[in-house]
Structure formats: structure tokens, C-alpha cells
Amino acid sequence: MKQYEQQVKKLVSQMTLEEKASLCSGADFWNTKAIPRLQLSSVMVSDGPHGLRKQSGPADHLGLNDSMEAVCFPAGSAMASSFDRTLIRHIGQLLGEEAKSEHIHTLLGPAINIKRSPLCGRNFEYLSEDPYLAGEMASSYVEGVQSQDVGVSVKHYAANNQEYRRMSTDSTVDERTLREIYLKAFEITVRNSRPWTIMGAYNRLNGTYCCENEWLLTTVLREEWGFDGIVMSDWGAVNNRVRALQAGLNLEMPASDGLTDQLIVDAVKDGSLDITVLDNAVSDLVNWVLKGQPETSFSGEYDKALHHEESRKAAAQCAVLLKNEANILPLSKRNTVAFIGPFAKVPRFQGGGSSHIHASRLIGAVEAAKTLPVIYAAGVEADGETRSEALLSEAISAAKQATAAVLFAGLPESFESEGYDRTHLELPACQNELIEAVAAVQPNTIIVLHNGSPVAMPWLDHVAAVLEMYLGGQAVGAAAVDLLYGDANPCGKLAETFPLRIEDTPSYLNFPGDGQTVRYGEGVFVGYRWYDSRHMKVLFPFGHGLSYTTFAFDQLSLSSETLTDGEQLTVRISIKNTGLLAGSEVVQLYIAPPEKQLDYRPAQELKGFEKTALQPGAEKTVTFVLDTRAFAYYRSSNSCWYAPSGCYELRIGNSSRNILCRASVTLKTKPPRLIYSESLTMGDLLEHGMMNAFGALLQDNALFNANTSTPATDENTALTPEMMEAMLGGLPLHAIARNKTREEIQKILDLG
Numbered sequence: 001m002k003q004y005e006q007q008v009k010k011l012v013s014q015m016t017l018e019e020k021a022s023l024c025s026g027a028d029f030w031n032t033k034a035i036p037r038l039q040l041s042s043v044m045v046s047d048g049p050h051g052l053r054k055q056s057g058p059a060d061h062l063g064l065n066d067s068m069e070a071v072c073f074p075a076g077s078a079m080a081s082s083f084d085r086t087l088i089r090h091i092g093q094l095l096g097e098e099a100k101s102e103h104i105h106t107l108l109g110p111a112i113n114i115k116r117s118p119l120c121g122r123n124f125e126y127l128s129e130d131p132y133l134a135g136e137m138a139s140s141y142v143e144g145v146q147s148q149d150v151g152v153s154v155k156h157y158a159a160n161n162q163e164y165r166r167m168s169t170d171s172t173v174d175e176r177t178l179r180e181i182y183l184k185a186f187e188i189t190v191r192n193s194r195p196w197t198i199m200g201a202y203n204r205l206n207g208t209y210c211c212e213n214e215w216l217l218t219t220v221l222r223e224e225w226g227f228d229g230i231v232m233s234d235w236g237a238v239n240n241r242v243r244a245l246q247a248g249l250n251l252e253m254p255a256s257d258g259l260t261d262q263l264i265v266d267a268v269k270d271g272s273l274d275i276t277v278l279d280n281a282v283s284d285l286v287n288w289v290l291k292g293q294p295e296t297s298f299s300g301e302y303d304k305a306l307h308h309e310e311s312r313k314a315a316a317q318c319a320v321l322l323k324n325e326a327n328i329l330p331l332s333k334r335n336t337v338a339f340i341g342p343f344a345k346v347p348r349f350q351g352g353g354s355s356h357i358h359a360s361r362l363i364g365a366v367e368a369a370k371t372l373p374v375i376y377a378a379g380v381e382a383d384g385e386t387r388s389e390a391l392l393s394e395a396i397s398a399a400k401q402a403t404a405a406v407l408f409a410g411l412p413e414s415f416e417s418e419g420y421d422r423t424h425l426e427l428p429a430c431q432n433e434l435i436e437a438v439a440a441v442q443p444n445t446i447i448v449l450h451n452g453s454p455v456a457m458p459w460l461d462h463v464a465a466v467l468e469m470y471l472g473g474q475a476v477g478a479a480a481v482d483l484l485y486g487d488a489n490p491c492g493k494l495a496e497t498f499p500l501r502i503e504d505t506p507s508y509l510n511f512p513g514d515g516q517t518v519r520y521g522e523g524v525f526v527g528y529r530w531y532d533s534r535h536m537k538v539l540f541p542f543g544h545g546l547s548y549t550t551f552a553f554d555q556l557s558l559s560s561e562t563l564t565d566g567e568q569l570t571v572r573i574s575i576k577n578t579g580l581l582a583g584s585e586v587v588q589l590y591i592a593p594p595e596k597q598l599d600y601r602p603a604q605e606l607k608g609f610e611k612t613a614l615q616p617g618a619e620k621t622v623t624f625v626l627d628t629r630a631f632a633y634y635r636s637s638n639s640c641w642y643a644p645s646g647c648y649e650l651r652i653g654n655s656s657r658n659i660l661c662r663a664s665v666t667l668k669t670k671p672p673r674l675i676y677s678e679s680l681t682m683g684d685l686l687e688h689g690m691m692n693a694f695g696a697l698l699q700d701n702a703l704f705n706a707n708t709s710t711p712a713t714d715e716n717t718a719l720t721p722e723m724m725e726a727m728l729g730g731l732p733l734h735a736i737a738r739n740k741t742r743e744e745i746q747k748i749l750d751l752g
């Protein structure tokens with residue numbers, strides 16, 4: 001039952017047709033319409049996701065006009081790298097507090113689209129290439145925000161993985177890929193944390209605009225996953241308002257100046273729109289409005305200084321130490337260090353577009369290190385992309401004078417933003433040149449990166465350390481200093497693979513499509529699923545991240561050697577801090593399917609992770625509980641998740657490429673009823689262990705019996721069982737049971 005069911009029923013029953021239709025689009029850019037005579041108030045929504053962009057003046061959805069001051073937390077790519085549910089929940093709670101104190105009813109985030117290509121301009125806002133990680137992180141975010149009685153809008157639903165022609169392009173994706181990769185994070189979030197709203201994406205999916213896609217908005221979202229909130233459109237994403245309403249879109253944003261409200265009224269009047277469709281949509285809308293009443297929940301000023309400090313701590317926990325040769329880091333506070341690069345003074349800390357925050361404060365590394373023996377040189381012009389001979393020489397001499405050089409590099413704003421995609425992975429040429437020049441004179445060169453998504457590192461072998469800060473929010477400079485000098489210990493892990501070359505990436509040949517259509521030709525092989533299945537070399541693998549301490553993984557144990565439908569398997573692993581400093585490690589659990597299935601399943605998939613903080617010498621047991629769904633793939637022919645019987649490997653490690661313990665479990669599951677289709681082969685029956693049906697079909701087959709009744713006399717014509725299986729495996733059932741009807745074959749299939 002909906003929270004305010006009785007009140008909603010009463011209100012909707014008192015509304016005129018025009019009033020109902022009026023609620024289905026915004027009053028202006030950020031507010032919904034009120035119905036004063038029924039005391040139904042208007043509510044305000046605002047971006048999101050990593051800070052509040054409340055606009056009280058001129059409004060826009062591209063981050064062009066100003067907004068109220070707010071605290072800028074680490075962007076999505078950084079947040080996900082924490083692999084830390086508790087931290088993300090906490091950030092969500094702080095965001096919720098800010099939203100509440102600014103009378104914001106619903107925050108437009110989290111943004112959870114899968115990083116299909118590292119080139120997507122909006123990847124900085126998104127969480128991961130892995131749907132399980134993205135879903136878990138998003139669930140924690142939603143729990144945090146909604147704990148403050150502020151709603152969220154989980155966006156952008158769905159398959160909106162590029163900026164190129166983002167408002168019209170048609171993402172062509174097969175159902176299995178959708179279910180396993182692009183819908184999965186939404187499914188996890190909806191099931192785990194009941195978000196108040198979902199935002200329908202701009203693009204089309206398999207020919208239909210997402211905001212008009214009934215399968216997406218109603219069949220899957222509401223009927224299968226039990227979503228009970230409202231779906232709002234992305235800003236300007238509605239194409240045909242009446243069709244969108246019928247498909248399950250409650251709210252069009254922003255305002256349509258009454259035009260589309262009138263279309264709804266007309267459609268009800270001429271009978272083309274069933275009034276109950278409108279009533280249901282409006283009931284959901286009213287229920288949503290009543291959930292958060294800003295007048296009553298307003299909590300006054302929040303503590304900006306405290307939130308800034310929390311943002312600093314968060315940025316340190318999100319950063320990923322990619323390389324640390326000979327433990328060059330942490331640095332000693334006694335030695336003179338050269339900070340080089342304009343980002344050392346003014347860090348790039350957030351991305352461009354609708355998530356752009358008016359940050360309450362910004363602290364760069366130079367300012368944060370003002371009590372330490374640090375010298376500064378820019379090395380390149382302030383924009384980060386213009387070369388200067390004079391600044392280059394100055395940087396080289398600063399590097400020579402110091403015991404170490406920390407070079408703050410990264411992508412300038414113009415390189416990545418909402419609205420357009422990158423075309424390559426390179427840093428600006430002048431920064432690469434600066435890094436090489438500094439590294440040539442200073443063996444202790446450390447690179448700090450400020451970027452929203454992976455970059456190529458042609459200089460990697462020439463530098464001693466690389467610290468990935470991502471776009472770490474307004475306190476990122478201070479967090480970088482905390483990490484560089486050991487006041488904080490790095491504990492982030494890459495939530496995306498860093499590829500060696502753009503040509504290696506899974507969607508390379510299909511991204512961003514031809515302008516009309518983008519074909520998701522790589523299927524489920526996204527991110528590490530692609531690189532690991534193809535045994536490809538990468539720059540840094542998914543899940544990678546170093547620490548200043550060391551950890552040992554040991555005593556992997558399973559509660560059982562077998563697992564069947566309805567049962568649970570408990571996996572335990574002990575982890576010990578074997579170093580000298582306190583630190584946190586992320587235990588990652590991957591599942592590899594039985595070898596025979598490898599050709600159509602990724603080599604391994606992340607199915608569990610747990611971040612654990614340990615004092616030196618301390619030891620803990622980490623526990624994962626799995627059921628057969630964790631082993632399943634989506635079987636489109638049966639429209640269900642299915643984990644075939646067989647022996648699966650459980651792999652525990654601290655990156656997808658550093659597996660430290662392994663164990664096996666045998667699944668004994670019941671295959672779904674095999675429904676006859678013309679593409680079913682005898683091999684499918686073998687794979688499903690359907691020996692009765694297999695035998696019955698063979699026995700009945702004249703062609704086969706004729707061929708096999710005479711035993712082969714000549715060695716050359718003898719068929720081995722493997723050859724027989726391979727030959728028979730490819731035979732379609734309709735070819736072997738030519739005299740049978742569909743119904744008759746189905747009966748044989750049902751023999752099992």
C-alpha cells in the first residue's frame with residue numbers, strides 16, 4: 001500500500017480533469033504545479049548528483065547560470081572508487097541535509113549509467129563499468145539522501161551511455177545485455193532502496209524513446225521490480241506526451257507551458273486516453289509530493305564548514321593509488337618538495353554541465369600544504385592545455401632543487417563535460433611533455449591526477465608514483481596533501497578499467513554510432529568482462545588500488561560444496577593487515593562460470609565486495625552470502641535468470657587481475673522449462689541435461705538410425721563420441737523431428 005493512499009484517493013477524486021493533467025508537467029524549470037484549492041503544494045527539484053545546484057535566478061540544465069552555494073562532494077567516478085557503502089550513505093545523508101535546508105524536495109541523482117566507453121563525456125558523473133558495484137553504491141546513496149526525507153531521482157533510465165546525439169540516438173541493445181549490464185544497477189537500486197523517483201533518459205531504446213517505452217517504464221520497472229515511485233523525464237526528453245503517459249511516465253520536466261497538459265485533456269475527451277491511466281499517474285504524483293513537505297521538514301542552516309571537512313575525508317577515501325614504486329609515498333614532511341602544475345593551485349574538482357556546483361569553498365594542494373617546505377611552479381599555462389617554454393624551464397629547475405616533485409596533472413574542463421564525448425584518451429600534449437621533462441631530472445616524480453575518466457599514461461614507466469584523485473570535490477587539494485604525506489592512507493579501488501589504448505576498448509568499433517543508431521555490439525562484454533575474457537593487457541585493471549600498508553588474504557571457506565535453488569552459500573575469508581600502518585582493503589569476490597560456458601559468459605563477474613579497516617596486525621573475517629542468482633545469466637528465450645548446473649570458481653582478490661584465493665562450488669539447479677523454438681538444437685538439450693528428450697528424439701529419427709545402425713568398419717569413417725556430440729549438437733530440433741508438430745516436440749521436451 002502506498003504511504004498516503006487514503007489522502008491521495010481523496011485528493012484525486014476532488015480534482016478536475018484539467019487539474020489532473022496540470023500535475024503531469026512542471027510549473028517552470030525546477031518546480032511542479034500546485035493545486036491551491038486542494039492545498040496541494042508545488043515542490044522543487046534540483047541537481048545532483050554530488051552537490052546541490054539550486055537555482056533561484058535564471059534556470060538552465062547545462063550548468064550555465066549561477067546556483068546557490070553548496071558543498072561539492074567527490075563526483076560519481078570518485079565516489080564509486082571508494083567501494084565503501086557506509087561512506088556513500090554518509091555523503092548521501094549530507095546531501096540530503098543540504099537539500100532539505102534549501103527546501104528541495106527531490107535531488108536529481110544518483111547518475112548510474114554504465115561506463116560503456118571511457119570516452120563518454122559524462123563518465124565523471126557515473127559510477128562504474130560494473131552494474132553490481134554501481135547498483136550497490138547507488139543504493140547506499142539513495143538510502144542516505146532519503147533518510148533525510150528528501151527524494152532522489154535515479155538517472156538516466158536507460159542505455160544512455162554517450163553524449164553524442166544523446167537526445168535522439170537509438171541504443172540498440174539485446175535483452176540479455178540490457179538485463180545483465182544496463183538495467184542491472186537500476187534493478188538493484190530499486191529493489192534495495194526504493195527511490196522516490198526515476199529519471200527517464202533522452203535517448204531511444206531499440207526504436208522507442210525511453211520516456212515512451214512501456215516495457216522499460218511499466219513492465220520491467222513497476223511490474224517486475226516493484227517500483228512504486230514516479231518517473232520524471234529528463235529535461236526536455238518528452239517526445240509524445242500522451243504516449244509517454246500511457247507508457248508510465250508521470251512527470252514531464254521542465255514546464256511545457258500548458259501545451260502538453262492540454263494534449264492530455266484532449267486525449268481523455270476524445271477517448272484515446274483512458275482516464276484511469278491519468279488517475280494512476282496522478283495518484284503516484286500526489287503520493288510523491290506528500291512524501292516530502294519542505295515546509296514541515298525544513299531543518300534550518302546546515303554546517304557548511306563541517307560538510308567541507310567531510311568532503312575532504314571522503315575525497316581521501318575515494319582516491320586510488322595506482323603506482324607507488326619503492327614506497328616513494330608517503331613523503332616526509334621535512335623534505336623540500338616541488339608542487340608543479342596549475343592544478344596544484346586550482347584543482348579541477350568537478351565536471352561541466354548540469355552537475356556543476358557553486359562550491360562554498362575551494363582548497364588547492366599548495367594552500368593545504370602551506371606549513372610544509374613546498375615550492376611551486378606552474379609548468380604550463382593556467383588553463384592546463386597551453387605550453388610555455390618559460391614555465392617549463394621554471395618547473396624543471398624547481399624539480400631539480402627539491403627531493404621530490406609532485407606534478408598535478410589532469411584533464412582541463414574543455415576536455416570532458418556533459419554534452420560532448422572525448423575522442424581520445426590523451427592528456428594535453430603540454431602536460432605529457434612537462435611530466436617527461438620533470439621525470440628526466442627528478443627520479444622521485446609523483447603524478448597526482450584530476451580527471452573524470454581514464455587517461456593514457458605514456459610516461460608511466462618514468463615516474464615513481466601515480467595518485468588518481470578523480471574530480472574529488474571542493475576539498476580535493478587538501479585530501480591530496482593528506483594522502484601524499486601519509487595523514488591518510490589510500491584505500492580506493494578503480495571502479496573502471498584503465499585501458500592501454502582506445503582501440504582496445506570493447507565498444508571501440510561501435511561508439512558513438514552513426515548519429516541515428518548506436519549498436520551495443522560488444523553485448524555483455526563491457527569493461528573488465530571484455531578485457532578479462534580476452535586476456536588482454538590493460539594499463540590498470542578494474543578493482544586495482546594500492547595502500548601504504550599490506551594485507552594478507554587467507555582461509556577461504558565455503559559453507560557447502562554444493563548449492564541448489566533456494567539455498568544460500570556462505571563464503572568466508574580472513575584478511576589481515578600485515579604492514580605497519582592502519583589501512584583499509586577491499587575484498588572483492590568474483591565468480592567464474594564452468595569452463596564450457598565461457599564462450600558466451602564473461603570470464604568472471606564481481607558478485608561481492610567489502611571494505612574493511614584494520615589496525616596493523618589486526619585480522620578480520622569477511623563474509624559473503626550468495627544464492628543461485630549470483631551465478632545466473634539472463635536467459636532471453638525463457639525470460640528468466642538461470643544458473644546452469646556445473647562447477648563454478650569463487651575468486652577472492654584485490655583487483656580483477658589479482659586473485660589471491662580460489663574455491664569451487666557445484667551448482668545443482670533445475671533448468672527452466674525449455675520452450676520449443678525453431679532455433680533450439682540437440683546441443684541445447686545436452687547442455688540442459690535433458691537426456692530423456694534427447695534420447696526420444698534420436699530414437700524416433702529415421703535419418704539418424706539409418707546412419708548409425710551399421711557400425712563403421714573403416715577407421716576413417718568411425719565417429720568418436722565427441723564428434724557425434726558436436727555434429728548432433730548443431731542439429732535444430734525441427735530438422736531431426738521433421739514429421740512432428742510444435743506441440744508434439746514440446747511434449748518431448750517436457751520429458752526433461
Ligand code: BGC
Pocket residue numbers: 047048060061062108155234235354
Ligand atoms: C541532465 C540531467 C539533469 C537535468 C536538469 C539534463 O540535461 O541530463 O541529468 O538532471 O538536465 O538539469
